[in-house]
Amino acid sequence: MEGSSEGVAAASPTLLQADGLGKSFGANRVLHDVSFTVRRGEVLGILGPNGAGKTTLFNLISGDLRPNSGTIRFDGHMLGGEPPFRRARLGIGRTYQIPLPYGGMTTFENLLVSASFAGNKSESAVYDYCATVLEECELGGKANKMADTLTLLDRKRLELARALAARPKLLLLDEIAGGLTDDEGRDLVELVRKIRDRGITIVWIEHVLHALMAVAERVMVLDFGEKIAEGPPREVIEDPEVKRVYMGIEV
Amino acid sequence: MTGFESTVRAQVRSQTKSGIAAMIIGIALLVALVAMPWWASQGTIRSVVELCCYIAIAQMWNLLAGYGGLVSVGQQAFSGVAAYAMFALAQNLGINPFFAVPLCLIAPVLLAVPTYGLLHRLDGPYFAIGTWVVAEVMRLLTSNFSYVNAGAGMSLRVMTQYSAHERAIGVSILCALMLLITVGGTYWLLRSRYGLALTAMRDNPVSAASQGVNVSRLRFLLFIAGAAGTGLAGAIYFMAQLRITPEAAYGPQWATVAIFIVMIGGLGSIEGVLVGSIIYFFADRWFGEYGATYLIVLGILTLIVALFARQGIWGLMSKVVDAPWFPTRRVLVSGESR
Numbered sequence: 001m002e003g004s005s006e007g008v009a010a011a012s013p014t015l016l017q018a019d020g021l022g023k024s025f026g027a028n029r030v031l032h033d034v035s036f037t038v039r040r041g042e043v044l045g046i047l048g049p050n051g052a053g054k055t056t057l058f059n060l061i062s063g064d065l066r067p068n069s070g071t072i073r074f075d076g077h078m079l080g081g082e083p084p085f086r087r088a089r090l091g092i093g094r095t096y097q098i099p100l101p102y103g104g105m106t107t108f109e110n111l112l113v114s115a116s117f118a119g120n121k122s123e124s125a126v127y128d129y130c131a132t133v134l135e136e137c138e139l140g141g142k143a144n145k146m147a148d149t150l151t152l153l154d155r156k157r158l159e160l161a162r163a164l165a166a167r168p169k170l171l172l173l174d175e176i177a178g179g180l181t182d183d184e185g186r187d188l189v190e191l192v193r194k195i196r197d198r199g200i201t202i203v204w205i206e207h208v209l210h211a212l213m214a215v216a217e218r219v220m221v222l223d224f225g226e227k228i229a230e231g232p233p234r235e236v237i238e239d240p241e242v243k244r245v246y247m248g249i250e251v
Numbered sequence: 252m253t254g255f256e257s258t259v260r261a262q263v264r265s266q267t268k269s270g271i272a273a274m275i276i277g278i279a280l281l282v283a284l285v286a287m288p289w290w291a292s293q294g295t296i297r298s299v300v301e302l303c304c305y306i307a308i309a310q311m312w313n314l315l316a317g318y319g320g321l322v323s324v325g326q327q328a329f330s331g332v333a334a335y336a337m338f339a340l341a342q343n344l345g346i347n348p349f350f351a352v353p354l355c356l357i358a359p360v361l362l363a364v365p366t367y368g369l370l371h372r373l374d375g376p377y378f379a380i381g382t383w384v385v386a387e388v389m390r391l392l393t394s395n396f397s398y399v400n401a402g403a404g405m406s407l408r409v410m411t412q413y414s415a416h417e418r419a420i421g422v423s424i425l426c427a428l429m430l431l432i433t434v435g436g437t438y439w440l441l442r443s444r445y446g447l448a449l450t451a452m453r454d455n456p457v458s459a460a461s462q463g464v465n466v467s468r469l470r471f472l473l474f475i476a477g478a479a480g481t482g483l484a485g486a487i488y489f490m491a492q493l494r495i496t497p498e499a500a501y502g503p504q505w506a507t508v509a510i511f512i513v514m515i516g517g518l519g520s521i522e523g524v525l526v527g528s529i530i531y532f533f534a535d536r537w538f539g540e541y542g543a544t545y546l547i548v549l550g551i552l553t554l555i556v557a558l559f560a561r562q563g564i565w566g567l568m569s570k571v572v573d574a575p576w577f578p579t580r581r582v583l584v585s586g587e588s589r
Contacts, residue, residue, distance in 0.1 A: 085466065094461055096458065101454075102458070116447060123443075132257045
């Protein structure tokens, strides 16, 4: 099952391949037979109403949850029972929908943790890179501020910066634009573009449609745990089924 | 390699003036501790040894609860088993008692491994109750174990080969080493790369795991280290007492005191433990004679701190002046300019 992707990414090799993923919590079926492919260097957007199983899909990839069925291949490895910390070291970085910073540490120290542990490097070897990432994410002036004193925008930036500090191959972004003003959202889109241009593959769950449309090469839509559409953003949002479930427009 | 080019030369500072001053004072205090037999009375030495043991046990409890999120009320299992192992090694097997102190730490470590295996799947309060059960089981087993004289307890008669002065020298040196290992060791750990992981784990174990931190292995290692450190304090305490009984060795007051010290002083900081230990020590000296009333006041004090000053007295102090005694913060000095 391949999406009709276009552009540069179509030619590059696969980084992540999910086949027939399913997850249930008791009788509650959250994901059912979801298959998709992410190519190196592309940005795949994921759309879907609340409860469609988007975050659960991320949890399966990051190892926070185990699938009931299906397989995930990442960077040539078949993923099995690896816990989250091991997947982070393999190069899967993620952000959480509700930012989970280390509140009692500074912004800079937050980055040191992921750069040193997920990145498997000594502490002093990551100082320069963490300082650079802070600059790139516009957190440079807040390096020594405690993370729990940051504003929402800065917490979202920190969530992203912390995942970036580990130099991930794949970055899973979970609703990083939600709750931001238009200007703040635009800044964030710029940042995601910049990250993509540095060779980091991105899967981005986002409700803020225009933000996603501005960056994603391909979009996948989930509804009630099933994939209902996949393809270039313009085509996908014109899909009558997507219009019906996602925008609430009856055809 | 994916990601940005490192364009910033970062300069990081992690020591402060207050930290250097505290280190000098700390070394001076350790020297004074070792020299105690030449300047202090027997009574003072006994009190100071007790204070040192409280600091060590509270520091280990702080490491478990403050960083690992492992709230144990049964650490007396480890201090008790270590002390008993030391008595058995010295009294029954004829090993030099001062040499038996480090040797006996095998016992708490051997006990901690299966204990953790059994309990680590339990959440917060269930874990706490589990540790208490382990301590009670150890007390009952020891009370029925004739090799260590069962419920009647043992005396460390081999110590009579040394004069009171020699004993004091030995115990003072052991105390200094114990503080160096428990307090100094914690400080060293927190300043190392693993300190970042421990602090991250303290603040948010879920995101720490997603950032490459092996949270479950770190918790296991903390539990083992906590058992060994608590065991060392138990062995030294009962060596100074020269007598041990199952009731004294496995009494719940050990855990109570550790919890009080850490809660009052401030959870998750080395300074908090020291502040809390000193408060407890003097409260016990000055008000201990009031018995039950004194304990009720201590309990109410803990409650007030838990409700209104979560970070303890050290937390309040550091809000007024930011002068840590054991700084662990990595301050990015340059590379901040845009």
